[in-house]
Amino acid sequence: MSRLDMASSSYSIGELTNLVAVDAQIIKDFISYFHLTWATILQVIVSVMLLFWVLGYSAFFGMGFLLISVPLSKLTGKKLKEYQENLMKRKDERMSVMNEVLTGIRIIKMFAWEQDFSEKIHSCRKAEIGQLKWYLYTNAVIIVQWTSTSAIVGLGTFLVHTFLLGKKLSAGQAFAALTLFSQMRWPLVAFPDFLNQAIRANVSVKRLEEFFMKDEIGFMPGSAADGSGAGAAPPLPTGAISIVGGTFHWGQQHRGGGGALRGPGGEAAAEGAPEK
Template sequence: GKRNVKNQTGDREVASVLPALWKSNWYTIVISGIFKLVQDLLQLVSPLLLSLLIAHLGRSSNEEDWKGFLFMGALIVTVTLQTLCNNYYTYLASLIGMRLRCALVEAVYQKSLIISNKARRESTGGEISNLMSIDTQRFQDCMTFVHHIWSSPLQIVLTVYFLWNYLGVATISGVVILVILIPINIKVTVLLRTLRMEQMKKKDERVRLINEVLSSIKVLKLYAWEPSFEDRIKDIRQKEVKILRRLAYINAVLNSFWFTAPVVVTLASFATFVLIDDANVLDAQKIFVSLTLFNIMRLPMGLLPVIIGHLIQVNM
């Protein structure tokens, strides 16, 4: 999302598309953020209503049955509103991503028509095609998760707060595991960024060589250089595929790691709750509500590597 450009004094500055994106889509971005916030809050209301419903069903008397129907109706309404808000947020985020992609494609196309001869020699048609197809698509994909940058940490913090009200000190064991995962995630992110930059360099090198081959195909056939250039292209492609394979392995391990993390956190919290005090008992209310909260935490924790991956690609 950033490029080095020269100002009037000849010095290089970092240009970004983010200010232009905000000025042209700020209203839609704010509205989508509001719907995302409402959806997150409604998602956390569901465990509270479930707790009230389970507590009501656990009573021995059948008095005030209307409260049970009230809690159940409120739970249904909450889930319905949550789904509607989430769907509308997804629609707005996709709309922003599509607008951004169209604007970037047009900007790249217009720029390709007016670049100087020197810049035209440095940029091949394949590189411009990659910018208009692959790179712009990454921006569109990133906009789908743009609000998760603040939403995921907010959900995790609020979920931990509610878990503290149900499990008390035992929640610390789960939080400690989450804190341990942060530096691991940072190291993996740095590794992913390094590999992604290497892969982009190999891809640009391959596209540039293919463009040279296509533009000089008559000369290649005249001197029978096809096998030589074919070997060079295959060699670059093999190196690129090797890097892509490493990226796929790391992403697979990272995704599996983050999706299993909530399970480990749940087991650690429940085990700590039972072991720290013999008087602590895991009743139905604590188990179901805690599992619901841990399940809510699973999505933001699982989306973290996805968001980080998209940000790495867009930042390049």
């Protein structure tokens, strides 16, 4: 179990809730999509190779278009990641405000602050929806890119094969090529979803990594001999002392006690007799 008291002090309840409920679920979902991601890429590569075997050099047009679409997809994927990060930040802000409202609902009702906090929540929600819109717009662009790729590649390949190269396109070649294009269609359509999951998982992993890399609280002072303290405490450093059996009170209620001061090796450094 991690002792992240110092980390939790710098995170709001809303941010911690998103880390546990949202980011962890995103990473879990990506694990299910991981093998489908590389499988779709492999399926596209095999289909292109078979197209070259069926149509010859005219299949290079489709390969060239696929290579051109890679940097375009990378650019839109980068923007999608940026909007995803901003969206998660806005979501953290909204969750923090909601937790503040739920925690202090009695005080808010007592002083009639409902309108002020309602406006604050709507402001956070408006900023979150604004980032969500740009995220969905960019995701739609990625979907259009990949869904139109198979149709454009098929049309372009047939035009190059018949008009530019002057070759005949037999029925067997056409049907075989169309079958291969249809085999490529599902990977090209599904790939944006896999890419979307990968981008979201990458953002969530970085958020969780930042949280888990926070410094943990140290061991509570205790004696290695008697096992006291908040855990298996290491031996005391040189020059340090520990208080064993001490009693502490605030004010003048009690004085003295039966505590003992012990050094790093467990030897008695001082004894305190109880007050009579």
